[in-house]
Amino acid sequence: MEVTLVDKMGSDLSVVNAARVSFAKTHTEFKEDQDERLIKYLAKHNHWSPFGHAQLQFHIKAPIFVARQLVKHQVGLVWNEVSRRYVDDEPEFYEPKEWRLAAENKKQGSSEETTEYSIIPAHTFAKQCYSNMLGMGIAPEMARMVLPQSTYTEWYWSGTLFAFARVCNLRCKPDAQKETRIIADRISALATQSFPISWKYLIEE
Numbered sequence: 001m002e003v004t005l006v007d008k009m010g011s012d013l014s015v016v017n018a019a020r021v022s023f024a025k026t027h028t029e030f031k032e033d034q035d036e037r038l039i040k041y042l043a044k045h046n047h048w049s050p051f052g053h054a055q056l057q058f059h060i061k062a063p064i065f066v067a068r069q070l071v072k073h074q075v076g077l078v079w080n081e082v083s084r085r086y087v088d089d090e091p092e093f094y095e096p097k098e099w100r101l102a103a104e105n106k107k108q109g110s111s112e113e114t115t116e117y118s119i120i121p122a123h124t125f126a127k128q129c130y131s132n133m134l135g136m137g138i139a140p141e142m143a144r145m146v147l148p149q150s151t152y153t154e155w156y157w158s159g160t161l162f163a164f165a166r167v168c169n170l171r172c173k174p175d176a177q178k179e180t181r182i183i184a185d186r187i188s189a190l191a192t193q194s195f196p197i198s199w200k201y202l203i204e205e
Contacts, residue, residue, distance in 0.1 A: 001094070001179070002061040003186035005194070006156065010054035012197040015039055015161070018050035036197050043201035051162035051202065052076065054195055058157045062183055063094035065149040069180045070171070076163030081155035085141035088134055092152040093123040100178070109177055122148065161195055165202035172203075 016035045017026050019042055027035060042050055060067075071079055099117045100110035126148055133143035164187060170176065171184035192199045 001063075001066070001182055002059075003183055003190065004059045005056065005190045006059050007057040007158075008055065008194045010161075010195075012039065012054075012195055014054050015042070015050045015195075015198050018053040019047070030197075039197050040201045043198070048162045051165070051198060052160040054161040054198065055159065056161065056164055056191060056194065058187060058190070059154065060157055060183060061152055061154040063150050063179065064153050066177075066179050066183060067153050067155065068149075069177065070157075070167070070183065073163070073167045073170075075166075077157060077159035077167075079155055079157055082153055084144040084147070088140040088143070091127060091130060091147055093119075093127075093148070094150045094152060094179075095119055095123065109175075119150065123150070161191065161198055162202065164191055165199070169202075169204045 011030070012035070013027060013030045016030065016038055019038060020026060041047075062070075067081065071081075096119075097116075098114040101113040101115060103109060103111040126146055129146045130143050133146065134140065168184050168188045168191070171180050172188055173181075176184065188199070188203065
């Protein structure tokens with residue numbers, strides 16, 4: 001699985017100035033004491049609009065089942081994904097080495113206990129079926145039906161800093177599915193590098 005920061009707009013100073021414009025004020029340099037206090041106040045009291053002036057764009061590669069969990073987050077975000085209606089490249093599959101056992105509490109999804117199981121035969125069969133169907137002239141938009149949720153997909157995901165903070169505040173939690181949490185954790189790490197002060201206060205401890 002891969003998460004790459006493609007582009008970003010703004011900085012912690014962008015957030016500060018978006019908030020200070022209410023009083024017709026602006027800072028040309030980030031002042032650690034008062035500007036950090038302002039960001040902390042904005043985040044604590046859910047004044048989200050100043051954080052909407054800072055933006056991030058990611059390119060992400062992950063299995064379909066992870067993508068389908070993350071695409072549920074739509075407010076303040078834009079998503080463009082590769083389409084197997086048009087693309088018939090050889091599929092790649094996510095193949096875990098260990099399989100988590102079911103948890104007693106279904107809301108948890110899985111437990112910390114693991115077992116070994118090889119999914120490679122299933123992937124080999126799915127890939128062969130897909131290839132055979134394409135070889136018969138079947139359209140990729142139909143042949144894709146035989147591919148499992150473990151098939152890798154990729155997408156561009158762009159949005160505001162506040163919107164990605166909402167994603168990470170939900171998907172970085174221990175009760176989120178581990179594979180989805182891996183992607184969210186990487187988004188969070190990259191957001192920390194780009195907006196260290198804002199992200200510190202937007203992310204729930």
